[in-house]
Amino acid sequence: MNASNPDRDFDPDLPEDFDSAHRDYARLRAQCPVAHTDRLGGFWALTRYEDVxxxxADPRTFTTTVQNVIPKVAFTGRRPPLHLDPPEHTPYRRALNPLLSLEKSEALAPRTRELSRELLAPMVANGGGDICAEFSSYLPVHVFGEWMRVPADWLDTLHDAGRAFILAVHSTRPEAMKETSLALYDMARDLIARRKADPHDPAIDPTSALLAARVDGEPLDDEMIVGTVRQVLVVGMVAPMVMVGSICxxxxxxxxxxxxxxxxxxLIPAAVEEFLRLYSPYRGFARTPTRDVEIGGRTICEGEAVAMLYASANRDEAVFPDGDRFVLDRPNIADHLAFGRGPHNCPGVHIARMELRVALEELLAATNGFEVSGPVMPTRWPEIGALSVPLAFT
Structure with missing residues (x-):
C-alpha cells in the first residue's frame, strides 16, 4: 500500500512505455495484490490469477451490468451480451455463438490470408512501415466485415470510425468517445434496417440471427439488438491490432x-497461444460487487468498481513460472485468461486465434527479418500493448 496516499496503491494515469505496466503489476502482485486507486474514477484492481x-466466474457477486471497462466508456446505451449477466445475456450469446464456431472461423482463413498479403505488399515494397496503422488496424475490420456481411463500401468508414473511437478512449476524452460511439450506433441501425428489409439466412448472418432469436416466443428488444450489433462492429477490431503490434x-x-x-x-499456433498469455491485449474487464466482499485481506464495498487484471494474472508466477518470459509449449498454457473466464469469456476465440495465426504466418513469410525502427506507442486503459509499431524489414 502507498503510505503517503492510502487512496492510491498505484497510478494508472502515469506515463507508460511498452513494459512499464507489467513491471508495476509484478510489484502489486508481490506487495499489494488487491490494490486501489482514486484515478480513472476510482477502482480496485485484482492482480493475482486466483482472485481474477x-x-x-462469479457474475452473482461481480456484475457486469454497472461497468464493464476502466475507464467507464458506455455513454450511449446497453450493448449485450457484454453489458448483461446471465440469464439476460444468454439469448444474445445463443444467437451469435454458432456463427463463431471453429469451423465457421476457419472458413474465413483463406480470405484472411488474401487480405494479409494485400496489406503487407506495400509495406514490403517500402521496406517497412507501421505494422499497427498499416496492417493490423485494417485486417480485423475486413475480417469482421466478412463475418458480419457488411457492405464492402462500409469498410473504410468502419475502420475510421472504430479507430477514432479507440483513440478517443485512449485519450480519455468523454465527448469524443460519445460522438464516435454514436457514429457506430448509426451504422448498426442502418445494418439492422437493411436486414429487416432484406432478411438474410440467420445461419450465416449475425444480424439476421439476432433478429430471428426468440425468448419465450418473443423477439429480442430492438434497442438491445442495436446495442449488440454496435458492440460486435468494434469489439473484434481492437485486440488483434494491439496483439500484432505486441508480437512484433x-x-x-x-x-x-x-x-x-x-x-x-x-510452431506458430503454439507461439500465438503463449503470446496471448504474455501480451493479453486487455488489462482486464471491470465488474461491480453486489455485496461487500473481502479479498486478500481488504474489503471491497458493494458498488465499488473492480478491474480484473487479466494482463497481470497471466504473468502470475504462482501459476506460470517465469511468467515474464516467453516459453514455447508451456505445459499449462490452456489456463491463461486472455479470453476471460466464466459466462463472459470471449465468444470470438476461434476467429481471434485464426486471425493472429494467419497474420503472423504471412508476416514471417513476406520478410527475411524485421525490427522496430522507431518509437513504440503504448496503449492506455483499457488495452495494454502497442498501438503503433514502426518496423524496418531487413
Missing amino acids: AKAA VHLSRDRDLQTRLREDPS
Missing part, C-alpha cells in the same frame, strides 16, 4: 525466435 479467475515488438527483441518461427511455421 474467481471474480470472472517481442520478435524484434528475440531474433532467434523470429527466425525459428519463420523456418518452422508449424
Whole structure:
C-alpha cells in the first residue's frame, strides 16, 4: 500500500512505455495484490490469477451490468451480451455463438490470408512501415466485415470510425468517445434496417440471427439488438491490432525466435497461444460487487468498481513460472485468461486465434527479418500493448 496516499496503491494515469505496466503489476502482485486507486474514477484492481479467475466466474457477486471497462466508456446505451449477466445475456450469446464456431472461423482463413498479403505488399515494397496503422488496424475490420456481411463500401468508414473511437478512449476524452460511439450506433441501425428489409439466412448472418432469436416466443428488444450489433462492429477490431503490434515488438527483441518461427511455421499456433498469455491485449474487464466482499485481506464495498487484471494474472508466477518470459509449449498454457473466464469469456476465440495465426504466418513469410525502427506507442486503459509499431524489414 502507498503510505503517503492510502487512496492510491498505484497510478494508472502515469506515463507508460511498452513494459512499464507489467513491471508495476509484478510489484502489486508481490506487495499489494488487491490494490486501489482514486484515478480513472476510482477502482480496485485484482492482480493475482486466483482472485481474477474467481471474480470472472462469479457474475452473482461481480456484475457486469454497472461497468464493464476502466475507464467507464458506455455513454450511449446497453450493448449485450457484454453489458448483461446471465440469464439476460444468454439469448444474445445463443444467437451469435454458432456463427463463431471453429469451423465457421476457419472458413474465413483463406480470405484472411488474401487480405494479409494485400496489406503487407506495400509495406514490403517500402521496406517497412507501421505494422499497427498499416496492417493490423485494417485486417480485423475486413475480417469482421466478412463475418458480419457488411457492405464492402462500409469498410473504410468502419475502420475510421472504430479507430477514432479507440483513440478517443485512449485519450480519455468523454465527448469524443460519445460522438464516435454514436457514429457506430448509426451504422448498426442502418445494418439492422437493411436486414429487416432484406432478411438474410440467420445461419450465416449475425444480424439476421439476432433478429430471428426468440425468448419465450418473443423477439429480442430492438434497442438491445442495436446495442449488440454496435458492440460486435468494434469489439473484434481492437485486440488483434494491439496483439500484432505486441508480437512484433517481442520478435524484434528475440531474433532467434523470429527466425525459428519463420523456418518452422508449424510452431506458430503454439507461439500465438503463449503470446496471448504474455501480451493479453486487455488489462482486464471491470465488474461491480453486489455485496461487500473481502479479498486478500481488504474489503471491497458493494458498488465499488473492480478491474480484473487479466494482463497481470497471466504473468502470475504462482501459476506460470517465469511468467515474464516467453516459453514455447508451456505445459499449462490452456489456463491463461486472455479470453476471460466464466459466462463472459470471449465468444470470438476461434476467429481471434485464426486471425493472429494467419497474420503472423504471412508476416514471417513476406520478410527475411524485421525490427522496430522507431518509437513504440503504448496503449492506455483499457488495452495494454502497442498501438503503433514502426518496423524496418531487413
